[in-house]
Amino acid sequence: MARIRVIYENGSPERTIExxxxxxxxxxxxxxxxVLDVLLGHGIHLEHAxxxxxxxxxxxxxxxxxxxxxxxxxxxxxxxxxxxPGLTPTSRLGCQAVIEDADADIVIVVPRYTINQVSxxx
Amino acid sequence: xxxxxxxxxxxxxxxxxxxTRSLFLRTVTGRMPFYSPGMFISVKIPLPEELxxxxxxxxxxxxxxxxxxxxxxxxxxxxGAAWMFERKVGDLLDFTGPFGAFTLERAPDRETVFxxxxxxxxxxxxxLRRALSQPCSHSVHFIYAAAKPERLLYRAxxxxxxxxxxxxxFEPLIVQGKELYESLSDEVARRWVHGDGERRxxxxxxxxxxxxxxxxxxLRGAGYERRAIHYERx
Ligand SMILES: Cc1cc2nc3c(=O)[nH]c(=O)nc-3n(C[C@H](O)[C@H](O)[C@H](O)COP(=O)(O)OP(=O)(O)OC[C@H]3O[C@@H](n4cnc5c(N)ncnc54)[C@H](O)[C@@H]3O)c2cc1C
Ligand code: FES
Numbered sequence: 001m002a003r004i005r006v007i008y009e010n011g012s013p014e015r016t017i018e019x020x021x022x023x024x025x026x027x028x029x030x031x032x033x034x035v036l037d038v039l040l041g042h043g044i045h046l047e048h049a050x051x052x053x054x055x056x057x058x059x060x061x062x063x064x065x066x067x068x069x070x071x072x073x074x075x076x077x078x079x080x081x082x083x084x085p086g087l088t089p090t091s092r093l094g095c096q097a098v099i100e101d102a103d104a105d106i107v108i109v110v111p112r113y114t115i116n117q118v119s120x121x122x
Numbered sequence: 123x124x125x126x127x128x129x130x131x132x133x134x135x136x137x138x139x140x141x142t143r144s145l146f147l148r149t150v151t152g153r154m155p156f157y158s159p160g161m162f163i164s165v166k167i168p169l170p171e172e173l174x175x176x177x178x179x180x181x182x183x184x185x186x187x188x189x190x191x192x193x194x195x196x197x198x199x200x201x202g203a204a205w206m207f208e209r210k211v212g213d214l215l216d217f218t219g220p221f222g223a224f225t226l227e228r229a230p231d232r233e234t235v236f237x238x239x240x241x242x243x244x245x246x247x248x249x250l251r252r253a254l255s256q257p258c259s260h261s262v263h264f265i266y267a268a269a270k271p272e273r274l275l276y277r278a279x280x281x282x283x284x285x286x287x288x289x290x291x292f293e294p295l296i297v298q299g300k301e302l303y304e305s306l307s308d309e310v311a312r313r314w315v316h317g318d319g320e321r322r323x324x325x326x327x328x329x330x331x332x333x334x335x336x337x338x339x340x341l342r343g344a345g346y347e348r349r350a351i352h353y354e355r356x
Contacts, residue, residue: 029175047125049164049221050177051202055354056164056221076335076355079348083223 002104004035006044007064009112017042021099030095035061035070035108038099046110052095057084059094061108069104070097086111125218128152128163132213133189139272141196142241144181145209146189157184157220158227159248160326160354163192166216167205176202179244180220183251193275195241224354225249226326229256234324235314236264237337239302240273242328242356247276249326254287267295267306303333307340315344327353 005016019026019042024033026041030052036059039046050056054076063070067090073081077096081087099106130147137143157180167174178192197203209215226249234253238246243266253262268274274294284292297305314323323346327337334355341351 027172048175049219050162051164051175053177053356055162055177055224057223058221075338079353080223 002069002099002102002106004038004099004104004106004108006039007107007109009109015044017044021102021104024099030059031071031098033098033100035059035092035094035097035099035106037095039094046094048095050095054080054093054096057081057093060084060086061092061094061097061110062088063090063092063097064107064109066101066104066106067092069099069101069106071100073097085113126152126155127166127216127218128154130154130215130217132209132211132215135209135211136191138193138275142193142273142275143207144191144193145206145215146191147215148189150214154188154190155220158222158225159183159252160225160245161220161222162245163217163219164221165192165202165206166218167202169201169205174202174205176206177219177221178206179222181244181247183248185251193241193244222354224326224328224352226252226352229253229258230262230324231258231260232322232324233260233320234262234326235310236262236326237267237306237310237328238264239267239306239329241275242330242354243275245328245354246326247279250280250283250290254283254290259289261289261291263291263293265293265295265306265309267297267302269297269302271296301333303329303331303336306333307337310337310340311344315340321345321347322350324350325352327351328356330356 001018002021003018007014026037030036047058049058077093128149129151130149132145133148134146162177162179180190181193182191236246280292284290338353
């Protein structure tokens with residue numbers, strides 16, 4: 001079984017779940033077996049304004065542990081991450097980062113600001 | 123921090139064809155925030171077994187205010203699109219946003235090529251208006267591809283824009299008997315890869331599926347700067 005621990009920068013209580021990556025997809029938004037797929041499929045909300053289509057960065061997560069258990073980022077994910085506020089070297093898009101290791105032990109932080117929202121002011 | 127949510131009422135419906143329509147929406151709670159051309163709203167679609175989130179691009183310009191327009195088509199087995207299609211005048215729709223990184227904030231300062239297919243014209247339409255909003259000398263191309271003429275939306279609008287604006291070139295492309303992106307790739311390669319050695323151009327690509335990524339790779343592989351190739355894949 002794989003494990004994922006979710007820490008919220010805004011202080012919400014953290015969550016940990018265990019799951020079998022081979023049982024993916026758990027629902028149908030984002031890449032099957034992605035962090036987004038696993039969390040939504042286990043009743044944990046992660047924002048996904050573009051429906052998990054790599055078009056917004058609202059599913060930005062910072063991987064604190066287990067980055068090598070995740071699929072490599074595609075060029076499309078890298079292009080989109082470039083636009084994410086608070087980007088770090090271990091940032092990933094939850095809808096694109098697929099958990100590939102059956103025994104993965106992953107810790108992610110959901111940043112306070114994931115906005116890729118209104119960029120014009122009144 | 124909870125993201126602000128909005129509710130809008132369907133004010134008008136425009137039927138483009140049997141499987142494509144526009145909803146004109148006016149917010150009834152909150153006020154639609156300002157947005158950049160190309161942005162989408164994130165619509166909450168309450169299906170019986172789940173709350174589905176689907177992005178739909180604002181096809182009108184920020185300058186137009188409300189009602190704002192969403193344009194969409196039915197998708198095989200697509201329950202979100204089917205729900206959108208069932209909306210009637212007076213129905214309410216909840217959304218967050220606008221969001222998005224595929225935007226054009228200001229008129230570009232060099233030659234710019236827009237490429238879209240079918241309803242993926244939605245972000246390009248307000249972008250074109252922004253791109254042509256400043257007087258300057260470089261050209262703005264719009265290659266608009268579809269398998270059938272009736273899938274080219276707002277054709278008269280783009281044609282008349284090309285008449286009134288001499289630096290805008292509207293180029294509809296009907297692709298029959300060949301894969302859409304194969305034709306688009308051939309056209310792009312002929313004109314902007316092999317046609318000259320100039321690499322100071324911006325491209326904005328929007329469409330459905332992996333063909334968009336193939337166009338991206340073609341252009342980046344030909345030496346255009348990574349950041350000059352803007353794209354959104356639906
Ligand atoms: C940033 C963004 C903006 C978008 N804006 C629009 C918009 O303005 N208008 C619009 O019609 N759609 C738009 N879409 C697509 C839309 O969000 C939904 O994916 C689409 O309506 C299908 O959702 P569904 O739940 O019915 O089907 P799903 O079961 O989720 O089906 C998804 C499949 O449909 C394909 N698909 C997505 N859009 C289309 C389409 N228009 N025609 C044919 N196949 C499609 C996808 O590539 C995918 O294979 C956008 C997508 C993104 C990522
Ligand atoms: S949900 Fe939009 S990029 Fe992941």
